[in-house]
Amino acid sequence: YLQASDLFVLPSDSEAMPNSLIEAMACGLPCIATAVGGVLDIVEDGVNGVLVPAGDEDRLHAAIRSLLGDEGERTRLGERARTDAVRRHDRRSNVDRFAEMLASLPETARGR
Numbered sequence: 442y443l444q445a446s447d448l449f450v451l452p453s454d455s456e457a458m459p460n461s462l463i464e465a466m467a468c469g470l471p472c473i474a475t476a477v478g479g480v481l482d483i484v485e486d487g488v489n490g491v492l493v494p495a496g497d498e499d500r501l502h503a504a505i506r507s508l509l510g511d512e513g514e515r516t517r518l519g520e521r522a523r524t525d526a527v528r529r530h531d532r533r534s535n536v537d538r539f540a541e542m543l544a545s546l547p548e549t550a551r552g553r
Contacts, residue, residue, distance in 0.1 A: 443468040448508050448515060454495050456480050466490070466526035471518035473504045483529075489521040 443449065449465035451474040456462075458479040465472055466483070472490040474480045484490035491508065493500040508515050528534065 443470060446470055448473065448505070450501070450505060451475065451480070452493075452495075452501055453477055453480070459483070463526055463530045466522035467530070469519040469523040471508055471515040472522055473501070473508065475501075485525075489525045490518060 443465050449470040449472045451462050453475050456478040474484055475495040476492040477495050484492055486492040491504045493504050
């Protein structure tokens with residue numbers, strides 16, 4: 442369903458680390474999300490997606506209308522979203538970062 446979509450919208454009041462947003466980005470979808478919680482660690486407004494304030498329905502509707510009417514911007518945001526999702530959230534990258542973090546711990550902490 443994601444790959445058949447024109448854009449992805451996540452209008453949440455609260456998010457930790459929204460996997461659905463990362464999955465949509467990995468599919469190359471331009472994303473609109475509310476600027477809450479972990480979304481702020483994933484979406485850079487105007488770079489790899491669009492952020493709107495939580496609860497601001499008018500701004501959300503305007504962002505949706507704007508992207509639906511601008512194929513070039515959808516393409517640009519979708520391509521950057523995919524690049525960022527793959528670079529920052531793919532399994533290999535996460536395993537490598539976790540291994541680096543463990544290796545940086547003092548020997549006494551690793552033994553516990």
